Amino acid sequence: MDxxxxxxxxxxxxxxxxxxxxxxxxxxxxxxxxxxVIALMQLRLGPNRVGPRGLFQSTIHGFKVLAKEDTVxxxxxxxxxxxxxxxxxxxxxxxxxxxxxxxxxxxxxxxIGVVYFFAxxxxxxxxxxxxxxxxxxxxxLLGGLRSAAQMVSYEIPLTLSVVGVVILTGSLNFTQIINHxxxxxxxxxxxLLGFPIFFIAATAEINRAPFDLVEADSxxxxxxxxxxxxxxxxxxxxxxxxxxxxxxxxxxxxxxxxYLAPWxxxxxxxxxxxxxxxxxxxFAKTYFFIFVAIWMRTxxxxxxxxxxxxxxxxxxxxxxxxxxxGTAIAxxxxxx
Amino acid sequence: xxxxxxxxxxxxxxTMRNLFAPKVTRQYPEERPQMPExxxxxxxxIYDPFGEHKCEVxxxxxxxxxxxxxxxxxxxxxxxxxxxxxxxxYDERKDPNAYRRAGLEARPMxxxxxxxxxxxxxxxxxxxxxxxxRPEALVAIFSAIQARYGYLPERAxxxxxxxxxxxxxxxxxxxxxxGFRLLPAEGHVITVCTCAAxxxxxxxxxxxxxxxxxGVRAGESTPDGAFTLETSSDVAAGAIAPxxxxxxxxxxxxxxxxxxxxxxxxxxxxxxxxxxxxGNGRRRRTAAAARKG
Numbered sequence: 001m002d003x004x005x006x007x008x009x010x011x012x013x014x015x016x017x018x019x020x021x022x023x024x025x026x027x028x029x030x031x032x033x034x035x036x037v038i039a040l041m042q043l044r045l046g047p048n049r050v051g052p053r054g055l056f057q058s059t060i061h062g063f064k065v066l067a068k069e070d071t072v073x074x075x076x077x078x079x080x081x082x083x084x085x086x087x088x089x090x091x092x093x094x095x096x097x098x099x100x101x102x103x104x105x106x107x108x109x110x111x112i113g114v115v116y117f118f119a120x121x122x123x124x125x126x127x128x129x130x131x132x133x134x135x136x137x138x139x140x141l142l143g144g145l146r147s148a149a150q151m152v153s154y155e156i157p158l159t160l161s162v163v164g165v166v167i168l169t170g171s172l173n174f175t176q177i178i179n180h181x182x183x184x185x186x187x188x189x190x191x192l193l194g195f196p197i198f199f200i201a202a203t204a205e206i207n208r209a210p211f212d213l214v215e216a217d218s219x220x221x222x223x224x225x226x227x228x229x230x231x232x233x234x235x236x237x238x239x240x241x242x243x244x245x246x247x248x249x250x251x252x253x254x255x256x257x258x259y260l261a262p263w264x265x266x267x268x269x270x271x272x273x274x275x276x277x278x279x280x281x282x283f284a285k286t287y288f289f290i291f292v293a294i295w296m297r298t299x300x301x302x303x304x305x306x307x308x309x310x311x312x313x314x315x316x317x318x319x320x321x322x323x324x325x326g327t328a329i330a331x332x333x334x335x336x
Numbered sequence: 337x338x339x340x341x342x343x344x345x346x347x348x349x350x351t352m353r354n355l356f357a358p359k360v361t362r363q364y365p366e367e368r369p370q371m372p373e374x375x376x377x378x379x380x381x382i383y384d385p386f387g388e389h390k391c392e393v394x395x396x397x398x399x400x401x402x403x404x405x406x407x408x409x410x411x412x413x414x415x416x417x418x419x420x421x422x423x424x425x426y427d428e429r430k431d432p433n434a435y436r437r438a439g440l441e442a443r444p445m446x447x448x449x450x451x452x453x454x455x456x457x458x459x460x461x462x463x464x465x466x467x468x469x470r471p472e473a474l475v476a477i478f479s480a481i482q483a484r485y486g487y488l489p490e491r492a493x494x495x496x497x498x499x500x501x502x503x504x505x506x507x508x509x510x511x512x513x514x515g516f517r518l519l520p521a522e523g524h525v526i527t528v529c530t531c532a533a534x535x536x537x538x539x540x541x542x543x544x545x546x547x548x549x550x551g552v553r554a555g556e557s558t559p560d561g562a563f564t565l566e567t568s569s570d571v572a573a574g575a576i577a578p579x580x581x582x583x584x585x586x587x588x589x590x591x592x593x594x595x596x597x598x599x600x601x602x603x604x605x606x607x608x609x610x611x612x613x614x615g616n617g618r619r620r621r622t623a624a625a626a627r628k629g
Contacts, residue, residue, distance in 0.1 A: 037355070039353075040354070041351040041353050041354045041355050042354065043354055043357060043358075043359050043360045043361075044359060044360070044361050045359050045361040045363075141432050223469070241513065295351060295352065296348070297349060298351045299347040299350070299351045300344065330514070
């Protein structure tokens with residue numbers, strides 16, 4: 001076997017393993033952030049007992065689900081019931097593969113990274129639908145159907161708004177998209193319509209409030225997760241927060257320059273310093289948008305199902321088409 | 337005109353302000369609310385699962401109430417009506433001035449001695465230390481104190497409660513179990529023996545006779561302060577049943593007629609010659625003599 005192929009394979013295995021390991025602390029951090037920020041915004045103190053300043057609360061939650069009993073309903077389709085959490089979690093974890101964390105710090109630098117990302121992320125809807133169907137529970141089934149309807153509907157404006165960025169930068173490769181932003185400024189200034197569409201659609205795509213109809217507690221118990229317990233529920237839960245992280249990361253990469261600093265200096269940092277500098281900016285921006293998502297969850301009430309579909313098909317889809325054609329015309333007309 | 341979507345921004349601004357606003361959470365076990373000093377929480381009668389009062393009318397709550405706000409009455413296990421009145425009941429505790437304001441005759445406090453009684457706390461401490469503050473020695477400690485004062489002064493009980501770290505209600509409850517006087521005995525103390533031998537030999541008749549003669553029930557003092565009637569089971573250990581102890585002298589075997597004679601001998605006699613000890617008792621008797629004179 002060719003040595004370079006072997007090296008590439010080894011690098012790939014190492015990168016995927018590291019990313020998979022990264023998902024767990026990421027989920028812990030995002031969950032902790034959510035617990036604390038929501039509490040503070042509701043004038044509560046939030047977790048402050050486990051660990052220094054309550055920092056280990058989400059970690060304890062994570063280990064708690066490991067210790068819990070894992071139940072499967074009698075009538076459930078055991079094979080798919082077991083498979084569903086895995087599908088949802090892997091969809092989230094695998095889509096991390098193409099995120100550029102820092103210059104050269106990306107697991108797989110595809111030339112069709114954007115396509116891969118949205119294709120893989122779209123798999124999670126299958127997991128949710130399978131979970132809802134196999135649970136043999138009407139709430140689970142309703143939740144699964146809702147997730148199918150919601151995520152398929154919002155994937156269209158989501159992807160169309162990304163196409164605007166792709167036309168603008170002329171690439172499906174995330175690294176090249178970032179490099180384009182280094183030369184021309186952040187895409188958000190060129191995509192003033194595309195960014196809000198992407199933001200709203202992304203929020204709906206990962207079932208965040210105010211679009212959390214999939215597991216609307218007050219309506220359908222916990223949606224597809226109703227019958228899940230123990231670590232299987234833990235996988236869903238983790239996947240949700242990993243998806244939040246990934247969506248923020250992609251939003252930052254597409255519209256806010258990814259790992260680039262907001263100012264042009266220092267222009268070129270290389271080696272370890274450059275990687276660290278990129279990592280800091282990448283995580284700062286990503287966690288800012290995670291904070292915004294949490295902030296929205298605290299503030300906004302859940303919208304109705306008919307409103308949800310109405311926004312997707314009557315508002316976001318036409319707007320994203322306008323954005324797409326507007327961008328295309330502008331690129332052709334002004335030779336951007 | 338409201339801009340569409342401005343409500344969302346208003347809400348987001350509100351939550352962002354709240355992020356930095358002071359928090360309302362109170363860390364309960366560590367942080368306690370500042371309550372008034374004499375606040376005792378919500379008073380309530382507790383019911384058992386069958387809907388019956390769990391209150392057994394032990395009066396301990398009434399005894400410890402710092403503002404003496406509890407009056408209570410109920411039925412004991414024998415069906416007798418009982419009421420809170422160990423030192424006094426609320427009506428009797430009222431300020432004489434309140435009676436005067438109401439146009440009623442001022443009534444003296446029945447046991448005003450409680451208020452300015454002076455006890456030797458060093459002695460009480462010595463007794464407690466002698467028993468190494470063991471709670472099971474409470475009755476022995478009571479006995480030692482009653483031997484000195486002739487009764488259990490409230491101050492001494494409070495001292496016991498403080499020193500031995502036993503709740504006041506428990507100390508008071510133990511003292512009220514029997515065998516101890518909570519008030520200074522007034523005048524001659526007539527103790528009717530209730531041991532098995534004495535009752536078999538006619539002790540019940542002696543008790544009824546003495547109650548009839550004095551017009552009070554066991555445990556009470558006559559209104560003029562000349563006699564205190566009480567019962568005990570260790571007057572004569574059955575040797576001279578039925579026996580009665582008057583002050584320090586033990587008489588027996590007695591008939592009701594003979595007891596009547598002994599009581600008449602002391603009625604109207606010099607109260608000051610009685611042998612029960614204690615400064616308060618003496619002061620009280622002097623006061624009673626002064627009233628009579």
